[in-house]
Amino acid sequence: MKKVIHWFRRDFRITDNTALTAAVASAGPEGEVIPVYIASDWQGSHRWTGPARQEFLCGSLASLAKNLEAIGGRLIIRRGDAVAELEKLVQETGATAIFANRDPDPFGRAMEAKLERVARERGIEFLVHKDVCIHERDEALTGQGTVFRVFTPYSKVWFALPKPTPGPALKKITTPASITSLPLPELSEWGLVSTAAIPEPGERAARERLKAFVSGPIAEYGAHRDIMGVAGTSQISQDLRFGLLSPRQIYAAAKQVEEGLPPEGRKSVMKFLAEIVWREFYMQLLWHYPELLEQEFNSNWRGMPWPALPGVPDAFERWCSGMTGFPIVDAAMRQLAATGWMHNRSRMITAMFLTKDLHIDWRLGEAFFMRSLVDGEIASNNGGWQWSAGTGADAAPYFRIQNPWSQTKRYDPEGAYIRRWIPELRNVSNASLLEPPADGCSIAPGYPVPMLDHSVERDRTLDLFARHKASLTGASSP
Ligand SMILES: Cc1cc2nc3c(=O)[nH]c(=O)nc-3n(C[C@H](O)[C@H](O)[C@H](O)COP(=O)(O)OP(=O)(O)OC[C@H]3O[C@@H](n4cnc5c(N)ncnc54)[C@H](O)[C@@H]3O)c2cc1C
Incomplete structure (x- = not known):
């Protein structure tokens, strides 16, 4: 009887799942499919994920396990290095092929290359499909x-x-009864606690x-x-x-x-x-261009300095916790903390604020988003950050600098979004959300005064980019 493995990676569904469908077809009506997910055993220090996303992952796996059971199968859970665990599973089961959907990230690709070598050595097939x-x-x-x-x-x-x-949705899958499985992963196994109200997984x-x-x-x-x-x-x-x-x-x-x-x-x-x-x-x-994860897409901006805002040592922390004194920025950062998700316009505003008002390296913001977002997607996140920083694939690059106050007037004119996420500002007038307050004043008790003057920092950004460009050509800076 033919046995094949389907390795679930980022494809937790039984409908229109290219590699899973191919695995079931290849095993044939009498054959068996071993659907497996290999949980990573990192302990909290991972740069690219965080509690909200791991919680959604756990919930989606639990739902996938039920869906597979409903059609006669069983989700097998293993833990550790994916390639080593798959190798063990092949030995245990005598499977002749591993099916998987291709992961476009550099990390996923590296794993595929490793598994391909192992499969070749063992004389089994490794069949990777387009799906994502x-x-x-x-x-x-x-x-x-x-x-x-x-x-x-x-x-x-x-x-x-x-x-x-x-x-279509798969109708039937048969998993060998003898294969052992670890329990479904839980957030606590990674030492994580999630407080975000994430969407229903599955x-x-x-x-x-x-x-x-x-x-x-x-x-x-x-x-x-x-x-x-x-x-x-x-x-x-x-x-x-x-x-x-x-x-x-x-x-x-x-x-x-x-x-x-x-x-x-x-x-x-x-x-x-x-x-x-x-x-x-x-x-x-x-x-x-896998180097995008480390480097600016536009090579002109590689090695550009990101000088900290003078006299504000906790600038990054204030941005992270939604305490900049710019209501639209703070509402967005608090939405992220509360739900693990942020509106696209808010992602642009907060990313521009970090890079072009606080002059903090986009890579720090990129990593913070990856740790906080339930939808953290390496390619989209990197693209969004580089676009916002002015270093990426964009026809209107570094001189596109959004003004947080004008963005509020345009995209939250009634202050509905701000009031939803900043309780301290629920009772303030609309006008006070649309303009910077008079020098040194706070809009409401307990809410910080704006930590900077946008027009000053805008000019500073333009100057920074211009100086860096001039340093590349050897021309004297403006
Ligand atoms: C700084 C920054 C970081 C971002 N990080 C991520 C991320 O980690 N993960 C992520 O999925 N998206 C990211 N985006 C893109 C976008 O903000 C989200 O995809 C979108 O807000 C998700 O909400 P939605 O599903 O309601 O989108 P909709 O507007 O309904 O769009 C439908 C789908 O299209 C895709 N999409 C939408 N906008 C974009 C975009 N600008 N770039 C790439 N794909 C897009 C998403 O898959 C989205 O679900 C980022 C954008 C910026 C500016």
């Missing part, structure tokens, strides 16, 4: 076959490519979020997506991160409702799909 993206790696290239470095032409090619149809909850979004808010996505106090976006980023939904399901669901909408609604659907393309744009960039 609709179009990955080299699928959307320029006419000359080179990598797109800016979004708009990439997205044109992306949209023009034929799209796959999502597959494939069913994710499908419901998508359904709720496409059956209403998607039609007004274009008008609402930037208004931070309105739930105008899909809030499915954690579902994509953990593969509770496939991008194919999302594309198909959006396209299905598009047909019945008036022109404005159809535009909104396209705007929403363009965001799905941003995700794949950043993934293909990281695939081709």
Whole structure:
């Protein structure tokens, strides 16, 4: 009887799961599939994850285990180094192949390369499938076959490519009864405690979020997506991160409702799909340029100094805890702490504030977001941070500096978002949220005075970038 392994990594669903479907087909009706997840045994010091995301992961695994049981299978849990554990599992079971969906991150790729070597030595197959993206790696290239470095032409090619149809849910899977499993992982095993009110984990909850979004808010996505106090976006980023939904399901669901909408609604659907393309744009960039995790995408800005704000030694801590005295920045950081999620507009505002008002290295903010976000996605997070810092793939680079007060006027004019997340400001007038207070004054008792003058720091940023550019060309600085 044929036995194969499906290695779950970031694809915790049984519907339209490319490698899982292929594993079941390859085992055949009489064969057996060993679905396994290998929990990492890091102890809290991991740079790229944190309690909210690990809690969502645990909940999604528990839900996956139930879904597999419902179709006759069993989720096997192991712990430790993934390659070593898979090797042991092959020995234990006599499996002849390992199936997995490709992980576009440099860490995932390194693991795949290692496993490929081990599989070759052992004479078994390691079959890696495309699943995380609709179009990955080299699928959307320029006419000359080179990598797109800016979004708009990439997205044109992306949209023009034929799209796959999502597959059905698996009906049956058979797992050998004799294989032992560790219990499902729990947050406490990593020494973590989560206080964030995260979304409900699991494939069913994710499908419901998508359904709720496409059956209403998607039609007004274009008008609402930037208004931070309105739930105008899909809030499915954690579902994509953990593969509770496939991008194919999302594309198909959006396209299905598009047909019945008036022109404005159809535009909104396209705007929403363009965001799905941003995700794949950043993934293909990281695939081709893995050094992005350490270095500025625009080589002009490598080695640029990030000088601390004079006289404010706790600037980073104040940013992290939402105590900068800039209501829109603080509301966003407190939303992140409370829920593990932050609105996209807020991510841009807070990232720009850290890099262009506090002049703190974007890598510190990037790592803080990865530790705090339930949807922490290495490629999107790095792309978002580099875009905001002015060092990334952007047509309007470092001189794009958002003013937190103007952003509030534009995207939270009634202060709904600010009041939702900053209790100290619930009873202040609207006007006091839209302009900096008079020198040395606080807007409300217990709330800090703004820690800096935005216009001063804006000029300082422009000067820093200009000086660095001049130092590259050898010209005298302005
Ligand atoms: C500094 C910064 C850090 C970010 N970090 C992450 C991250 O760690 N994980 C993450 O998924 N997104 C990240 N983003 C992108 C974006 O903010 C989130 O994807 C979005 O807010 C998620 O909410 P939503 O699901 O309601 O999005 P929607 O607006 O409904 O968009 C649908 C989906 O498209 C994708 N998407 C949307 N906007 C972007 C974008 N700008 N770049 C890449 N993909 C996008 C997401 O998968 C999202 O779920 C970051 C953006 C910035 C500026």
